[in-house]
Amino acid sequence: MSSVADMPPGMVDVQRGLKGVVVAETEIGDVRGAEGFYHYRQYSAVDLAKTRPLEDVWRLLIDGTLPGTPVERTTFSDEVRPLRALPPALASVLPAIARASDPMTGFRTALSFAAAERGCRPVYDLDSSARRADALFIAAVTPTILTALYRLGNGQQPVAPRDDLDYAANYLWMLTGTEPEPRHADAIKHYLISTIDHGFNASTFTARVIASTGADMGACVVGAIGALSGPLHGGAPSRALDLLDEIGTLDHARPIVTNKVLSGERIMGFGHAVYTAEDPRSEMLKEVAQHLGGPLVDLATQVEQTVVAVLADLKPGRHLHANVEFYAGVVMSRCGVPREMFTPTFASSRVIGWTANVIEQARDPKIIRPSARYAGPPAPQPIPLLW
Template sequence: MSINRAAATRIEVPRGLAGVVVTDTRIGDVRGIEGFYHYRHYSAVELAGTRGFEDVWHLLAYGELPDAEQSAAFAAETAALRPLPDEVRAALPAVAAASGTSGSLSGPLSGMRTALSLLGAAKGFRPVYDIDADARRRDTLVASAAVPTLLTALYRLGRGLDPVEPREDLSYAANYLYMLTGSEPDKQQARAIEQYLISTIDHGFNASTFTARVIASTGADVAACLVGAVGALSGPLHGGAPSRALDTLDAIGTPDRIDPWIRERVLAGDRIMGFGHAIYRTEDPRSRMLREVAQQFGGPRVEFAVEVERQVEAILAELKPGRELHTNVEFYAGPVMELCGLPREMFTPTFAAARVVGWSANVVEQAEDSKIIRPVARYVGTEAPVAVPLMS
């Protein structure tokens, strides 16, 4: 009998690779027990409170925060990359129609998968295996700068509206809102969205980031890596929760319904969208920050969200003692984006407009390693080999 040497050296790991360290990274980390995460060596929450999006983008791309001169230069460089190639712009109406953008929660994101592929082809992206680190980084800047333009154009085309051309004089966040609505946002809205974007740029080896790195390990081009990441993000268990958390607030409706509504669902074993996280065992620092952002706007919607959070955590502590279940980033992301005028079908795409920068940093880092990511699976089917039956 032959010995399966590969099977003899296999390492059993938990489902979903939970807690498994698969590589080293200099990009950042999530410390779930502490309720803390960072980009490079800076607190992500502190960065969101003190810096602009372009500065944090520079940090992830180059490994350091820019000084004032570098900040202005990087902002100008990336703003100049926002317009789309003519051949991509010409294809967007068909992409928007085919991806079902109108009335769909996933339409703009679905369309972006196709549009990113077109962008990579139009810009001549080459496999990361065949180019140096500077060229890889340049491709990621081109793609990341174009993502807001693609997303907003697909959204507007799906509603029979003309796309709004990007402006180089606006920040990344303000320009995103401008291209979406056609109106220049006020400073509070632009800053709130900027803080949300900064807080979601990167978050460890989540499903979409890991997907991007797996594809990068094959040596594929930047567009291919980002398309795969977008596909992973489109799943409701990953990036689709902000609008669903807001749906929960709508379903509850009034303060007197919070307790019975939540108890019924917890006892039925249903998941309460916007609560719990795969890594954090304490309050999600992103949720804490976004709660403060929402409270700066104030109003009944925010007050209701805060009361729902208070009662849900009390009910979960009562019915599920010993489990730390708190709000995650999606719970307050919904109210913040709603207050800034974003439609719900653009919540997850807006998340993608931030996370593309984190994916890009991971793609560049992964490309430094020439080892392809190639795990194995444990076969649990009928014992092999079985004789192939003759055709009767």
Template sequence: MFKKGLKDVVAVQTNIASVEGEIGELRYRGILIDELIPFHTFEEIAYFIWHGVLPDKSDLKHLEIKLMNGRQLPHHVREILEALPAEIPLMDAMRTAISAFAHASFSNEPIEEQAIILTAALPVIIAIHYRKQNGLPPINPNPNLSHIANYLWMLNGKLPDHLHVEALETYLKLTMEHGLNAATFAARVTISTESDLAAAITSAIGTMKGPLHGGAPSGVIDLLEEIGEQEKIKTVIEEKLQNGKKIMGFGHRIYKTEDPRSILLREKCTSMHGKDEWLDLATVAEKEIIDLLAQHKPDRKLYTNVEYYAAAIMRSIEMPPELFTPTFSVARMIGWTAHTIEQLRDNSIFRPQSEYIGYEKTRRADA
């Protein structure tokens, strides 16, 4: 049976994550995210998604050292980044640099090691090209900083506020993996041909670039900036609702109840109350907006999606919109690599059928 866009067609069996939209549940390796995310670092959750178990102290230290070493890009990758014109968009620079990892010293590593190397390299690639676009010299990695803190350090050249690191890390832990989305599917299709990991991740980045998939939550930032202060929430939202305008950051195509990722982000932002004005505005505005949506659209259950709080966090750390999708990709690299590894363990090349509906040029002579 033909289903446009393969909607609702089961193409993969996976142990990595499950998304239950009807009941608002997201699980990593069978564990609810609210039982994992608040208690473990980015590095620990990455290890868990890759291996299915949490790391012990030795495993974690080993991973942290490998990630730190992976921040040193191969010489030829640095040369490629230097040669790229500054006007090349970030997603294209990422795609080009990642594809260049298909060389002998990388390809001879076990695929699990390759996954760590690409995870470590992507934030460095983003930071180098972003600073180039802004006429700034690259910043060397800081070996004393975590994966996410070092990313902010390399972008801005200053030690990041620990509250901002906490908020961004929570968002990125929650978006590492989300089932068979378009980019993840692209990675699995590529690796199913027994291509290499760099090619699979290049496919994923190319897919993530599309605005229907990796689109930035800039509309939510526009909304929060239009509101500006808590006293204006009701006025701004009621005017939009009366004019039939969409309230950005509310409603999700999969989750029919609250997005479980937005719940945890709300809790993180609430725990920082009084420490960041944008996070405070977002938490107060969310409650008032949901109440107003319930009054104006009682037949629709509209809840906050992950983009709402992602936007609040990005605004609080002053991250420009052109960094939103690249930063999302920093997290999703974990899911992409986990899926490629899983695909190869029980591989079958993807070969769906197509149904021809064009003009029939030839007919049987006796028809």
């Protein structure tokens, strides 16, 4: 295996997973893990989730400012609302996609088709206005695609978006076909805003790497979808809820959690790659869940306390807290979102962050092209003779 000393001049050896490596500058937001704080541009993301509709935050990430007047809010909403509708050609192929895949897998195919039908061109060849237009289209049509795939996969017809509903309420409407309860729409709004962006996570970084090649907006987002689909990234909310199902009742919590910790099994919904303090998203969603109430929420709260206590006993010095996925699954379940739609719901908001990052990355003409340290057999070796 090569050593650092063997590396060519100018190369820097870094931690696995690029941990702690700064690869770009961004104005979109930041995660301050030691403080348990993250923000979108200059505003606390949690405060935005508590005080603003999603459309306001969407405008903040794409255009750089919050609406300052009711007219500005209405103008942006009026711009994105028509983009929600499924293009006819896409609508015609969705049944086949739904039959062949689950919603998250089908999303990659469907969004690629949508971008091709729209005629999305490489961001390298576009001006800022055209990049913005593609970004708004991709983000606006995403929830319609996801909910349509889910319903078609369950033998139901897609539900068209409604102009009188905001993003979160419209999402629940298209998913269930029933008028959402205001408290459920508000809870989902909190969740969606809290997950729009979160630093250079795996999917956002993927989108930016693709954007650095000059590829089109659809290609950038489809690559990010692939990264988000992994269980170590966007797939965790349903797995965290699986833990609650396995525990069932509080008296089973300590023995089950203890066994998992002692066997080295990961406790889904706990710990985070960035936060060493408590995850602010988890704290907010815990409040949202407790406002909704119910046996599942009570169990989740008690299990969280048990997990933290067991980890403190068995892993002293390791301060693991509940992350966003733990209470995200609880909130979505209480609001009627089926488990197979947890990650797609995550994706529906994260697309907004991805597209904002693509726009920002497209302004930098430098391609992202790191190096790898070769660790195979010494080269060159003679080619073996044919037998």
